[in-house]
Amino acid sequence: xxxxxxxxxxxxxxxxxxxxxxxxxxxxxxxxxxxxxxxxxxxxxxxxxxxxxxxxxxxxxxxxxxxxxxxxxxxxxxxxxxxxxxxxxxxxxxxxxxxxxxxxxxxxxxxxxxxxxxxxxxxxxxxxxxxxxxxxxxxxxxxxxxxxxxxxxxxxxxxxxxxxxxxxxxxxxxxxxxxxxxxxxxxxxxxxxxxxxxxxxxxxxxxxxxxxxxxxxxxxxxxxxxxxxxxxxxxxxxxxxxxxxxxxxxxxxxxxxxxxxxxxxxxxxxxxxxxxxxxxxxxxxxxxxxxxxxxxxxxxxxxxxxxxxxxxxxxxxxxxxxxxxxxxxxxxxxxxxxxxxxxxxxxxxxxxxxxxxxxxxxxxxxxxxxxxxxxxxxxxxxxxxxxxxxxxxxxxxxxxxxxxxxxxxxxxxxxxxxxxxxxxxxxxxxxxxxxxxxxxxxxxxxxxxxxxxxxxxxxxxxxxxxxxxxxxxxxxxxxxxxxxxxxxxxxxxxxxxxxxxxxxxxxxxxxxxxxxxxxxxxxxxxxxxxxxxxxxxxxxxxxxxxxxxxxxxxxxxxxxxxxxxxxxxxxxxxxxxxxxxxxxxxxxxxxxxxxxxxxxxxxxxxxxxxxxxxxxxxxxxxxxxxxxxxxxxxxx
Amino acid sequence: xxxxxxxxxxxxxxxxxxxxxxxxxxxxxxxxxxxxxxxxxxxxxxxxxxxxxxxxxxxxxxxxxxxxxxxxxxxxxxxxxxxxxxxxxxxxxxxxxxxxxxxxxxxxxxxxxxxxxxxxxxxxxxxxxxxxxxxxxxxxxxxxxxxxxxxxxxxxxxxxxxxxxxxxxxxxxxxx
Numbered sequence: 166x167x168x169x170x171x172x173x174x175x176x177x178x179x180x181x182x183x184x185x186x187x188x189x190x191x192x193x194x195x196x197x198x199x200x201x202x203x204x205x206x207x208x209x210x211x212x213x214x215x216x217x218x219x220x221x222x223x224x225x226x227x228x229x230x231x232x233x234x235x236x237x238x239x240x241x242x243x244x245x246x247x248x249x250x251x252x253x254x255x256x257x258x259x260x261x262x263x264x265x266x267x268x269x270x271x272x273x274x275x276x277x278x279x280x281x282x283x284x285x286x287x288x289x290x291x292x293x294x295x296x297x298x299x300x301x302x303x304x305x306x307x308x309x310x311x312x313x314x315x316x317x318x319x320x321x322x323x324x325x326x327x328x329x330x331x332x333x334x335x336x337x338x339x340x341x342x343x344x345x346x347x348x349x350x351x352x353x354x355x356x357x358x359x360x361x362x363x364x365x366x367x368x369x370x371x372x373x374x375x376x377x378x379x380x381x382x383x384x385x386x387x388x389x390x391x392x393x394x395x396x397x398x399x400x401x402x403x404x405x406x407x408x409x410x411x412x413x414x415x416x417x418x419x420x421x422x423x424x425x426x427x428x429x430x431x432x433x434x435x436x437x438x439x440x441x442x443x444x445x446x447x448x449x450x451x452x453x454x455x456x457x458x459x460x461x462x463x464x465x466x467x468x469x470x471x472x473x474x475x476x477x478x479x480x481x482x483x484x485x486x487x488x489x490x491x492x493x494x495x496x497x498x499x500x501x502x503x504x505x506x507x508x509x510x511x512x513x514x515x516x517x518x519x520x521x522x523x524x525x526x527x528x529x530x531x532x533x534x535x536x537x538x539x540x541x542x543x544x545x546x547x548x549x550x551x552x553x554x555x556x557x558x559x560x561x562x563x564x565x566x567x568x569x570x571x572x573x574x575x576x577x578x579x580x581x582x583x584x585x586x587x588x589x590x591x592x593x594x595x596x597x598x599x600x601x602x603x604x605x606x607x608x609x610x611x612x613x614x615x616x617x618x619x620x621x622x623x624x625x626x627x628x629x630x631x632x633x634x635x636x637x638x639x640x641x642x643x644x645x646x647x648x649x650x651x652x653x654x655x656x657x658x659x660x661x662x663x664x665x666x667x668x669x670x671x672x673x674x675x676x677x678x679x680x681x682x683x684x685x686x687x688x689x690x691x692x693x694x695x696x697x698x699x700x701x702x703x704x705x706x707x708x709x710x711x712x713x714x715x716x717x718x719x720x721x722x723x724x725x726x727x728x729x730x731x732x733x734x735x736x737x738x739x740x741x742x743x744x745x746x747x748x749x750x751x752x753x754x755x756x757x758x759x760x761x762x763x764x765x766x767x768x769x770x771x772x773x774x775x776x777x778x779x780x781x782x783x784x785x786x787x788x789x790x791x792x793x794x795x796x797x798x799x800x801x
Numbered sequence: 802x803x804x805x806x807x808x809x810x811x812x813x814x815x816x817x818x819x820x821x822x823x824x825x826x827x828x829x830x831x832x833x834x835x836x837x838x839x840x841x842x843x844x845x846x847x848x849x850x851x852x853x854x855x856x857x858x859x860x861x862x863x864x865x866x867x868x869x870x871x872x873x874x875x876x877x878x879x880x881x882x883x884x885x886x887x888x889x890x891x892x893x894x895x896x897x898x899x900x901x902x903x904x905x906x907x908x909x910x911x912x913x914x915x916x917x918x919x920x921x922x923x924x925x926x927x928x929x930x931x932x933x934x935x936x937x938x939x940x941x942x943x944x945x946x947x948x949x950x951x952x953x954x955x956x957x958x959x960x961x962x963x964x965x966x967x968x969x970x971x972x973x974x975x976x977x
Contacts, residue, residue, distance in 0.1 A: 174849075174852055253904070256904045256905055256908070257901075257902060257903065257904050257905070257906075257907050258901075258907025258908050258910075259907070502888070502894060502897075502898075503888050504888070506881075506884050506888075509880065509914075509915075511873060511876045512838050512872070512873065512876055512915060513915065514838070514879075514880055514883060514913040514914040514915030514916060514918075515880065515883075515884065515913070515914045515915075516910075516912055516913050516914075517884075517887045517888055517897075517912050517913075517914065518901075518912065519894065519897045519898040519900075519901040519912065520898070521898045521901070521902055524901075524902045525902070
């Protein structure tokens with residue numbers, strides 16, 4: 166045992182404790198900020214953090230979390246935050262917080278410094294979005310936002326449709342549109358012609374084979390004629406003739422059977438081409454649709470104009486919120502006691518968490534109580550939120566509780582937002598649910614239209630919204646109902662063309678409208694459905710004015726296309742008719758001959774059977790006469 | 802410079818002063834510290850053992866540095882060994898889960914792959930290092946030491962101003 170042990174140990178320990186006491190606040194601040202920034206992807210700042218000893222806990226004066234999508238705004242900021250750690254569990258290396266108090270939570274405040282941080286390079290270009298509860302991907306799907314991009318980007322994904330009818334007429338190149346190379350019907354007809362010619366050669370061969378059987382028919386005829394009824398003198402010769410006739414009849418039947426098979430094969434082939442020719446009608450209709458699409462003619466029903474006009478900002482916002490949903494989905498995961506092996510930095514290693522049901526997880530905030538502050542402290546510019554968040558943990562299987570969020574936010578006393586959300590990772594399939602209600606939201610300015618179609622701004626409108634989002638496993642379904650009221654429109658420029666005039670007229674007369682926006686993903690397809698009560702108004706007004714013009718252009722296109730296709734079609738139909746007639750006539754001819762020979766044999770057989778009948782009768786008569794004579798002699 | 806002093810000091814203690822067992826004990830305990838990452842409960846415990854037992858501190862410090870260097874290069878192997886013990890052996894999972902929920906034991910960071918892998922390696926190597934070092938000290942004192950003193954490298958180190966300065970400081974009052 167070392168003699169000066171006490172002084173040797175005590176001095177460093179005391180120095181160590183003093184250093185810890187002096188620096189622990191800043192160390193913990195840095196640690197929390199670092200962890201927060203890693204989770205959020207933007208700056209997290211904590212002011213005046215202080216570690217308390219009894220109870221062991223932390224309190225700080227302010228927390229700011231920057232918005233990763235907009236560095237000059239905060240996602241939220243808080244006033245004083247205070248929480249205590251469970252000391253018993255701290256000895257077990259677990260961070261268990263019974264209740265965390267968060268005061269003065271305000272959403273979306275402005276920042277004085279840029280809160281964005283450089284984004285780390287993605288390890289995989291397409292991180293999957295469908296996870297089980299431990300974060301293992303369920304399927305190799307691209308992220309939700311990536312899948313949604315084409316559906317939510319009206320300007321980027323949809324071909325711009327021109328509504329200027331004069332321009333359409335001027336630029337309409339009918340000859341180019343009706344170029345045979347662009348028409349599937351033409352290509353199909355050429356293919357059919359080749360197939361019919363090829364089949365014609367085969368049919369010819371089959372008919373030649375059938376013709377060879379004509380020799381057999383002649384032989385049958387001569388065999389029938391060789392049976393002379395005059396030579397039948399007795400029963401024996403009669404039976405021989407009958408057997409001969411039956412044998413000939415069998416041969417006829419065999420010929421008939423062989424002919425029926427061949428005829429059936431030929432007829433099927435011919436009929437098949439008949440069906441193919443009929444399907445040309447469908448192909449021609451498809452060609453017409455393609456031609457109309459290539460001509461960029463506006464849809465006469467005008468379905469989609471409202472989406473084009475109203476969807477721009479809304480879909481952009483939807484895309485942003487989709488990003489939040491996706492982020493929550495990816496960040497909230499259970500720990501796994503068998504995670505895949507990683508390649509950590511040297512000397513850092515990989516932490517493996519061992520979950521035990523009904524035991525404390527590594528990290529658990531049981532309750533966060535949020536107060537939005539008093540009316541006096543509330544800034545009318547921002548949303549002040551109050552409510553509670555329950556059971557934030559790193560392993561919901563251990564706590565048996567999903568994360569639940571229940572927040573109510575108000576802004577300026579007129580706008581209210583309520584948000585209920587749950588993030589359930591207790592079972593294998595992760596399930597997220599959101600329900601949000603927004604009312605009285607002032608829309609100071611919102612863009613409508615597109616850069617090339619009626620760019621418009623809505624000002625001083627009031628909006629109410631109700632949004633429900635369900636994300637079970639790999640599926641996604643969201644429904645948003647939005648109502649705009651009291652809106653004023655200002656148009657960025659004079660209307661261009663008829664349709665813009667119409668849409669502008671309609672919009673100028675409305676003070677509000679409803680929108681239903683549904684976004685969903687089943688299996689691997691993402692879709693968006695956008696409906697609004699403006700659609701009907703726009704459609705009826707637009708149809709009245711441009712419907713006839715567009716229909717006239719379409720009819721013109723249709724007539725020219727039909728006449729071109731009819732001309733081409735005659736070629737194949739003529740060829741087919743010729744081949745069909747050849748097959749039908751030759752089959753008919755042979756069939757007639759076959760039937761004749763068959764009738765001849767049948768008739769000969771009947772005659773023989775009659776002769777046999779007569780011979781039998783004659784013999785019976787002779788016997789009965791002899792018997793009668795014998796009886797007469799007996800009784801005389 | 803620190804390393805130079807450490808090597809000089811280590812050679813000195815091999816030659817004279819404490820018993821081979823004290824030197825080997827310090828060296829073996831230092832190897833545990835060197836192989837394992839810092840700031841673990843078991844690390845503090847080993848430090849405590851070093852300080853409580855009358856083992857050679859210089860040997861422990863030298864060993865710590867030497868094995869920390871070795872650990873740096875063998876880190877991927879420790880990681881894999883730790884992962885194997887923590888994840889792949891199903892029979893041990895119940896033990897790990899129990900330790901996770903027991904007081905104090907989580908502070909050992911046993912659930913970290915490198916901590917687990919390096920600690921197990923250090924424990925396995927402890928006895929061979931101890932006995933190997935003990936034998937080495939005995940042999941060194943008997944034969945190798947004399948030869949070592951005659952080498953040019955030793956002469957250079959011994960005459961360096963830093964070592965001379967260190968000797969003067971030491972002579973003022975060795976706390977040990």
